[in-house]
Amino acid sequence: LAKTTQPISMDSYEGQEVNITCSHNNIATNDYITWYQQFPSQGPRFIIQGYKTKVTNEVASLFIPADRKSSTLSLPRVSLSDTAVYYCLVGDKGNTPLVFGKGTRLSVIA
Amino acid sequence: DAGVIQSPRHEVTEMGQEVTLRCKPISGHDYLFWYRQTMMRGLELLIYFNNNVPIDDSGMPEDRFSAKMPNASFSTLKIQPSEPRDSAVYFCASRKTGNPEAFFGQGTRLTVV
Numbered sequence: 073l074a075k076t077t078q079p080i081s082m083d084s085y086e087g088q089e090v091n092i093t094c095s096h097n098n099i100a101t102n103d104y105i106t107w108y109q110q111f112p113s114q115g116p117r118f119i120i121q122g123y124k125t126k127v128t129n130e131v132a133s134l135f136i137p138a139d140r141k142s143s144t145l146s147l148p149r150v151s152l153s154d155t156a157v158y159y160c161l162v163g164d165k166g167n168t169p170l171v172f173g174k175g176t177r178l179s180v181i182a
Numbered sequence: 183d184a185g186v187i188q189s190p191r192h193e194v195t196e197m198g199q200e201v202t203l204r205c206k207p208i209s210g211h212d213y214l215f216w217y218r219q220t221m222m223r224g225l226e227l228l229i230y231f232n233n234n235v236p237i238d239d240s241g242m243p244e245d246r247f248s249a250k251m252p253n254a255s256f257s258t259l260k261i262q263p264s265e266p267r268d269s270a271v272y273f274c275a276s277r278k279t280g281n282p283e284a285f286f287g288q289g290t291r292l293t294v295v
């Protein structure tokens with residue numbers, strides 16, 4: 073499994089756009105990039121998955137450069153309720169077990 | 183669907199006692215995962231099943247831990263005997279083959295005193 077590196081923590085004010093970058097230098101050709109979100113006292117929740125370029129859904133956008141050695145999760149106009157830990161995972165689309173790193177703890181401040 | 187259901191939500195037990203955690207995956211999902219989460223070690227994968235068969239149990243910390251999946255709708259994680267260092271939140275998750283989205287239960291908070 074490709075190793076991922078992401079910042080331990082980030083702070084942001086409400087209403088700002090937050091970008092969390094994940095490095096995955098050893099990503100394999102068949103690997104996808106998946107992001108999960110975990111609120112306190114809850115299990116992780118799937119946010120978004122992508123392979124290349126840009127993916128957008130109602131929650132976030134995922135930007136993946138051509139070399140795919142990194143990816144950026146973008147959260148538009150965060151609110152206090154976006155305070156959570158965000159995990160970046162790399163693996164094949166659906167069959168590899170989910171292995172979580174330390175994640176990025178995002179704190180949104182009023 | 184009610185999602186992944188875990189029981190109990192909280193468990194307090196004395197050291198040396200047997201603890202059994204239960205999980206009901208989402209119907210139709212063929213992968214089931216057991217995780218343990220602590221502040222120190224983060225979210226660790228303990229074991230996972232595919233079509234009720236254990237595929238990888240390399241994350242199980244020691245022989246005191248065992249997991250079973252007798253059918254597609256039920257799995258257990260057992261700790262015998264329990265120790266204070268087993269205190270953690272244990273999550274169960276399920277996923278369908280080819281789908282990137284795994285669904286997690288609410289977790290069982292285990293405290294061993």
